[in-house]
Amino acid sequence: MPTSSFVPSSTLVMKSHLLNGPNVSFSPSPNSSGSFDEDLPDTIVIHFTAGSSLASSVDVMTNPDSNVSAHFAIGRNGDIVQMLPTNKIAWHAGKSSYKGRTNLNRYSIGIELDNAGQLTQNSRGEFKTWFGKTCHQDDVVEAVHRNQTAKTYWHKFTDEQIARTYALCKALCQRYHIKVIVGHEEIAPVRKIDPGPAFPLDELRARLLNIKIEPARETKISAKSAFNSAEREVVSKKRASVNASTLNVRLGPGTDFEKIQGEVNKGDKLTIIEKQGEWARVSYTATGWVNTRYINEVSEKLPSK
Ligand SMILES: [Zn+2]
Known part of the structure; x- marks a missing residue:
């Protein structure tokens, strides 16, 4: 590999x-x-x-x-x-x-x-950091902290x-x-x-x-989420079967990532979650990454739930 x-x-x-x-x-x-x-x-x-x-x-x-x-x-x-x-x-x-x-x-x-x-609001309505800097209104969030009970102001x-x-x-x-x-x-x-x-x-x-x-x-994932810019290629659910006699499953997309306990074997069916280069993250009884050279994608669609 x-x-x-x-x-x-x-x-x-x-x-x-x-x-x-x-x-x-x-x-x-x-x-x-x-x-x-x-x-x-x-x-x-x-x-x-x-x-x-x-x-x-x-x-x-x-x-x-x-x-x-x-x-x-x-x-x-x-x-x-x-x-x-x-x-x-x-x-x-x-x-x-x-x-x-x-x-x-x-x-x-x-x-x-x-x-x-955390910010404070002064008598002129300005939002101030603890070190005295004024924070623009667009950079202020008003919310209740999980350990507090009242709404207060926070730097966005x-x-x-x-x-x-x-x-x-x-x-x-x-x-x-x-x-x-x-x-x-x-x-x-x-x-x-x-x-x-x-x-x-x-x-x-x-x-x-x-x-x-x-x-x-x-x-x-919601299209509006700020997390989206960090997302990799997410493929719609595809099935694949293993074509190598045994195949290592790893924590990440590369051979320098640790192997996950237990390998998958020839003919085992996997679900592809996402792809990165020639690696795919798959789920079987667990989830992990495999090299796509050792799996064949199956065109059949999963029954919708
Ligand atoms: Zn801290």
């Missing part, structure tokens, strides 16, 4: 714990406590920076005196800066707990989004930022066994309010974590 596969330039892929793709750069941070334990990370934690720019937040997270870091920061234009390889523990969660675990840094990849956070995330967050999380889900996607506000609810109600956390989580359980969801 080939060692490399065609990857459309708009997609993001993890290779050797580093993100590959357009408008991605690496700015190393010394703020790490070493490697994750085996089978980790399995969690993604979403944050906002509460900062004034991507550059200023990256400066802080790469400064050895700050004692904070994250694996990724995403700018308002969609640029992504990686600061630690994703096999190293970053310092983004602080004192935290979730479903019986404490100190979530030991389990999670941290993604920081450049966003000013850009569509580019949301699309790239989705694409990054999807690349991470393809590379690692991600089981949990949470906001900082959910693992440290007394101390933290990020990413807040302006970020579509529930939608991100439902779409990425449900894909494995219910792959058909992916073809029902």
Whole structure:
């Protein structure tokens, strides 16, 4: 089987714990406590920076005196800066707990989004960031935080930022066994309010974590969703049968992705969910990626449900 596969330039892929793709750069941070334990990370934690720019937040997270870091920061234009390889523990969660675990840094990849956070409205009706900058009305979201009861004002995330967050999380889900996607506000609810109600956390989580359980969801995406610009080629449901005697199924579209437990055999019937280059993501009893040279597509249509 080939060692490399065609990857459309708009997609993001993890290779050797580093993100590959357009408008991605690496700015190393010394703020790490070493490697994750085996089978980790399995969690993604979403944050906002509460900062004034991507550059200023990256400066802080790469400064050895700050004692904070994250694996990724995403700018308002969609640029992504990686600061630690994703096999190293970053310092983004602080004192935290979730479903019986404490100190979530030991389990999670941290993604920081450049966003000013919660806003206040002054007597002139202007929206102000905590650092005194005026926020344009078009960049303000009024919503109730999941840990609060009243409507308040929040800095909007850009569509580019949301699309790239989705694409990054999807690349991470393809590379690692991600089981949990949470906001900082959910693992440290007394101390933290990020990413807040302006970020579509529930939608991100439902779409990425449900894909494995219910792959058909992916073809029902709303055309208006900001996530769409991150989508790859989604094919209408097609069946295929395996033409190799045994065929490896992998976590992602390439031979450098780990094999999923159990292979498929000659004659087995698969459903194609999406394609990327010469690879197809298929569902059988599980879902995973196979090289399309080893399957024959079947023209018959699935009975509609
Ligand atoms: Zn945070």
